[in-house]
Amino acid sequence: MSTPVLPRPPEFSFRRQHREAHTSTEVSSPPTSPHSRTSQSYKSIFSRNENTDDSFKINVLMKLDTIIKNQNEQLQIIKNQAIQKGALEDAEIEDVVPQPLESKEELYSLDEKLKDAAFRKNMIKYFSIIGGSTVKDTVRILLRKIGSNKLGSEFSMYGRKGKDSFKKRHMCRVIIRTCLVVHQKAKEKQIEKEIGTILKYAPHRPGGSKWKDVTTDTSTSPTHDDEEEEAF
Template identity: 40%
Template sequence: MAGNLKRPQAPVFINNRQHDEPLPQDTSAVACQKRCQRTDEEQNYLTLNRKVDAIMTELRQLRELIMQQQQDVTEEQATSVEQMQTEEELSAFCLKLNQERPFRKSMIAFSVRLCSGTVGQSIRRMMRAFGTNMLWSKFSLKGRKGKKVFQDLHIMSLIKRACLQTFKAAKMPEIEGEVAEFLKHAPNKRGGPKKLRTDEPTAEDDDETQIGQSPPLFHSDSEDLGV
């Protein structure tokens, strides 16, 4: 029986030090070294971050420069746009405008360069730059008199965008009205189906600029530009 008795355990003494009692400051050289080490690591971290930020800024600037150069090349290529003569060419052009963003941006920039003077003058330049009077004779703005609808084509959106970007006070009815007038008179213009002579330009043909060239910045109010 005596062998089954358990020996009493030694009492456990609990540290009654108050939790809010401040601990003695470790002023040893080891603690000072640790603090200095943390300071150096923080400084290195900040320095590394600044270097990374500088590299990222340089990369963004390089990317913007490359994109600008690509855009300039595309715009230069756009200045050699040939006049469309068939509906098939027009359909392919509109499809490319809708699907290819770089091409659309280059065409907007090209169209804006043709805009000066008045909204009507700018629209006539753009219409002549992109197509022949024979082609435009097949269209009217809303498809009246058996003609095809022009206002639903993507090239119409291109013309609107160029005009609104150039003429801040331009209104949509004004732009649509000028396009409608151009299409209305296209059959009677040089190269149109109702124009018998096609060899000599006249004042009414509105040839104050050549296709593919930048227009003059200013026009006299008395200049007869035709429609």
Template identity: 30%
Template sequence: MLTGLNQRLNGSGDATASVPNGVNLPLKSGEELQEVETILQEQSSMQMMVRYFSNIGGASLKSMTKRIMKDTLQNSLAVQFNWTGAKTKIAFGSLKLCSVVCRAVKRNFPESSSHYTEFFIKDWLCNASDRNGGRKKRMKGANNDSEHVE
């Protein structure tokens, strides 16, 4: 029981886990994402990424999922995604990278449903525009607009 808890908090414990050659996280551009998707065509690269993400760990399914996403996508790229690709955004749910994230979380939380992991990914992507001062900037703009209403 303690081993399982320690594994969840500190990751899978695979100290040698690393990302495949050519992968630099967090991803900053669509071009980098395309390169990673190409690299993940290889099963061995996909397994390396799952092991790497499993090491990120987290006290809960939610915290692990969000920690992985934070380490995977820079916020400036994350704002270009949603789960399905609606409203001119890119569909994260159809990427191999998404599959890697879900498999890594499942590795540390084997009893979990992929539905919950997907929910936390969707939530993280949905809130991307609020991070790094985005919400404050939007609220400031809304306040300025209301001052000009007569």
């Protein structure tokens, strides 16, 4: 009897089996979800707009500051107009200094009248009509009205360098009170400083005690800015 022939078993390749197993176990990257893409997009937008937002906020704050400043100026104008209206309605108020005073004797005579509280109050009301846009402006206008540069040359704020003290005069107090009425946020020290500065430059202005000297010696003459800013 002949021996039956068995079928040949299939060839086994360890290398091919290993490669197939490795391929089947590979984990592919999961697809990006629409929600994830949307989140990344928002983050990108916010990141790009951070600088723009900061710039926008700064511009808004600057505009608000400008608006507030303009409103304060308008309120000051309205307040000054109200002061002027109230002053003009008072029949007792009159211009007691129609012309700038030229001598200390004239100022001392007016100063005696200012000892009377009612007279002093009326002068403050009248000077409030004149007013000014700033403390410095108001002080300059009032000093120009009260006296000439010749008179201003005789005074300093605290009586230094052999000059009379303007601070001791009732007129000085009238100017300070007027500035406090017209400029409610002003401080007395600030007003006194402006008075002292203007008196300091009075001798160098036309009619002042040193005016003739500076016209012949330009090295000691005040600059154009000094003339504009510190004129008596």
